[in-house]
Amino acid sequence: MRRTDRFLISRKPFAVNLGSLRGERTDTPQGRNPYCFDGRINAVWFRRRHGVTVACIGDLWDxxxxxxxxxxxxxxxxxxxxxxxxxxxxxxxxxxWGNVTLEEQQRHLAILQPMLANYPAIPEGYDGWWTFHTEGAR
Structure with a gap:
């Protein structure tokens, strides 16, 4: 991924909470590497669904x-x-939309409602925009 200051929804950018990285080492005796880091980081993003802009919250993992x-x-x-x-x-x-507890829905909406209202601003506490899109690619 690379960080860009320019927001283009077509490049599917993510804003991330840099303080939320978590994960653990997992042994991989069958591969050429002795372990892999199974990591996740909290993220928010905008997408279009059926012609409507939506605000999403979740994780990026790798x-x-x-x-x-x-x-x-x-x-x-x-x-x-x-x-x-x-x-x-x-x-x-x-x-x-989400299959989480009511408490988690309320936490999500506290971020998502102002995020969508202030489109395409990055929510407070998040760093962005991060994208998989490379310069010059279409």
């Missing part, structure tokens, strides 16, 4: 070797964007 020193290195080493983010909640301005 298996990496070597283990990253910090969240920025984790993101810079993250090369495979085909799965996108794991969406835990989504707000479209009228309704919420």
């Amino acid at each position: 298996l990496q070797h070597p283990e990253p020193a910090d969240a920025r290195q984790f993101l810079e080493q993250h090369k495979d964007g085909r799965y996108g983010g794991d969406c835990h909640g989504r707000w479209d301005g009228d309704s919420y």
Whole structure:
């Protein structure tokens, strides 16, 4: 991934909470690397669903070797964007989608409602925009 200051929804950017990186080493005796780092970082993003802009919240995840020193290195080493983010909640301005507890829905909406209202601003506490899109690619 790479960080860009320019927001283009077509490049599927993510804003991340750099303080939320978590993960653990997992032994991989069958591979050429002795372990991999199974990491996740909290993220938010905008997407279009059926012509409507929605705000999403969830995680970006990746298996990496070597283990990253910090969240920025984790993101810079993250090369495979085909799965996108794991969406835990989504707000479209009228309704919420997510299979989480009511308490978690309320936490999500406290971020997603102002996020969508201030489109395309990055929510407070998040760093962005991070994208898998490379310069010059279409």
